[in-house]
Amino acid sequence: MAGLRELRVFVAVAERLSFTRAAEELGLTQQTVSKTIRDLE
Incomplete structure (x- = not known):
């Protein structure tokens, strides 16, 4: 579940x-944003 x-x-x-x-x-760094979105998928 997403926080x-x-x-x-x-x-x-x-x-x-x-x-x-x-x-x-x-x-945040762009890498952190990318990883966060990837983890939501």
Whole structure:
């Protein structure tokens, strides 16, 4: 089950249509955002 952090990352990517922009907004690396989305699949 996805936690709140994972869902926040998902929403940020969906709203920005960009892993890089979502990462910048969330203060994460692009690699962390990518792994989080991959883990949700």
